[in-house]
Each structure stands twice: as C-alpha cells, then as structure tokens.
Amino acid sequence: MLKATLFIFVAFSMFSISITQVSGGIGGFLWLLRTYLTNTWKDLSWPLGPPFLLFTFASLVAVINAYEMSYSYESLKKLLEILIFFWVLNCVRDNDLRDALSLVLIVSATLAALYGFYQYWGNFHLNYTAVTSSNRVEGTLSTYMTFAGLLMMVGILAVGRVFFQKPMQKWVWGPIGIITICLLLTLTRQAWFGFLTGLIFLLFFWRKKALWLLPVLLLAVYIASPLPIQQRLKDIVSGNDVTFGMRVALWKGGWEIFKDYPLTGCGFRCVDLVNSQYPDPTGYIERYRGMHNNLIQVAVDTGILGMTAWLGIWFCFLRCLYHKAITLEKNADERWVIFGSAAAVLAFLAGGFFETNFYDSEVAMLLYFIMALPFSGSQKKT
DSSP states (O other): OOHHHHHHHHTTTOOOOOHHHHHHHHHHHHHHHHHHHHHHHGGGTTTHHHHHHHHHHHHHHHHHHHSSHHHGGGGGGGGGGGHHHHHHHHOOOOOHHHHHHHHHHHHHHHHHHHHHHHHHTTTSSSEEEEEEEEOOOOOOOOOOOHHHHHHHHHHHHHHHHHHSSSSSOOOGHHOOOHHHHHHTTTOOOHHHHHHHHHHHHHHHHHHHGGGGGHHHHHHHHHHHHHHHHHHHHHHHSSSHHHHHHHHHHHHHHHHHHHHHHHOOSTTTTTTTGGGGGOOTTHHHHHHHOOOOOHHHHHHHHHHHHHHHHHHHHHHHHHHHHHHHHHOOTOOOTTTTHHHHHHHHHHOOOOOHSSSSGGGGGHHHHHHHHHHHHHGGGGGGGO
C-alpha cells in the first residue's frame, strides 16, 4: 500500500493536486504506522532536518508577529508539504524503486505534454497565432505557470537521467523532446530560463565542450519556433517588455514593505492587507498582491529570519549533493539522480527570480519529491 501511494503520487502530480495530496497524506500515515509497528524510529533518516526546522520556526514567528495573525496562519499548512521530502527518502529504500518512480514521473509529464499539444492543435487556425500571451497552453492544470514549472523540473530531471545514467537510456530523448516543445508552447519565460539554467549545469558536468553547441541549438530552436514564441524572446532584449516592468514595480513595492517589517516580516498574505498603505502608481501591487520573486516574497512574509532560513535550505541541499557527488565513481548508478536533482532545484530557483513558484503547491510538492531522490534508495544513509 505504501508503494502504491508513492506511484499514485508521481503519476498524478502532473494531473490532479487533489489526488496527489490525498496519496501523499495516506502515504505519510502508512509510513508512520509502519515505523510504529516495526519500532524502527531510530532507523529514520532526516537529512536537511535543521534548515527545514529553522524555516518552520521562522514561519511560526512570522505568523505570531504578523500584521493580522488570523489572516496569515492558514498559510502555515503549506509547511506540511515539507514532509513529502522525508516521506519519500525514508520509504524508497532501494534504487530500483527510486528509478521506477522517476520513470513514472517522466511518462506522466510526457502524457501531460501531449495533452498540451492537443490544446494547441485545437486552437490552431491556419497560422501560428493559436498560442498568444492571453491564450497559452495550460495542459492538465489550471494555470500555464504551474504547468510550465512542472514541465521544467521533470524535463531537466529527464535530461540528467540521459546524460549520467549508465548505460544511457536513449529512448528518454523522446519524452525530453515532447516535454521541451510543450514547455515552449506555454510561453512562460521564467520556466524557459529555469530550464536553460539547469541544462547549462548538466552540460558543464557532462561534457563541457558541448556548451559551445548550446548557442547553435538555441538559434535553431528560435528559427523553428512559432511566431508567438519568437516574439516572447524578442521582448526580452527589446527593452519594451511590459511584464518585466510589472515585476520591477512589484519588487520595489516589496522592498518598501520589507523595510517596515525587516526582522520577522508582516506575515503570509500580508500584502493583501497592507498594500494600500504604500505608493502604487502602476496599480500592480493592488492587482497581483504577490512579488513574482521567491526571495522578495519570503522576505516580505517572514523577514530576515525567514529569508536566511529559506536560503539555508538550498545551500545545505546543494552542499550535501556536492559531497555525495565527489565520493562517487564515474559510472556509479547514483550519479544521474544527484546531478538531475541538483539541476532541477537550480531550475526551480532560477525560475523563482521572476515567479513565486515556491508558494505554488503543485510545484512545491514535486520539488520536494525530486529533492528526496538523491537521499533515497540503497545509498540514502550517508
């Protein structure tokens, strides 16, 4: 039953947040029940426990000192998503199960991407205007940003599997192509940026010389892309990108709020309540009430205390993977999952410069699953 919940979790992570959450909840209960019945509490592994605890403590302090505690405390339930990390690494006890779960995840993302193609084709009318900034491919989820964030992380994980697993599973190139094309059709540039960041990381450790081919590949993708994708790319360098100006306005507003609540922040969702107290000439703060940047959002909500703890999570995670990587032989089975997981997290963080994807439950749950993979399997106790 416990294995079943793990497979249901990864299979539906691209399709239904409700089923994903229910399977995670039941799986977590079964994990604790099994541990109780076998009295194996001492065998549990808690890597990254201190940084996660510090962030949890900072979040509690932020809510206690919030501008309106009764309005902010509901967001604390998102901290339960962290348990997915410990659930996966303590329940996936062999490499075969770990690899099977990752394959199911890749297949699930591929099916979701194919559904995205169906959406694109359904809106196609003799030209390439089927997808626009106001009509993007949303796939199996409610918003294109969430869909793109999931495709970004799974796509990078799949690339890591192809590059570093021995022997190479060439058939995975097919899902990578499908996922990447669908990611382009979402027109979500922060996810493109995250995917590119993760890809550069993987190429650097796979074959550094291959980095010289990356500009050629990007040029080929640009030429072959539909006009809306080309226009989104042109807007980046044109200097007339409206959405970037919106983000700058939000970041400036976030900085003003942070200066008034520097230590513990003003609490989760506090911008909903305090935005009217600050200059907002563009009206973007009142409209969006989010910072479109993970670091600024965490700083506004939880202050320096929470922001430092949040950064500590990623520092400790990457540091742990660095130490794991340097101890592995070149052909070790675990190399792909270490590099793939690290690249997916870097992609998430890079995309988070322009989107508050840490607060997106679908993205966060899958992120914790991918983070747990290098600590799971037969080599988890290190």
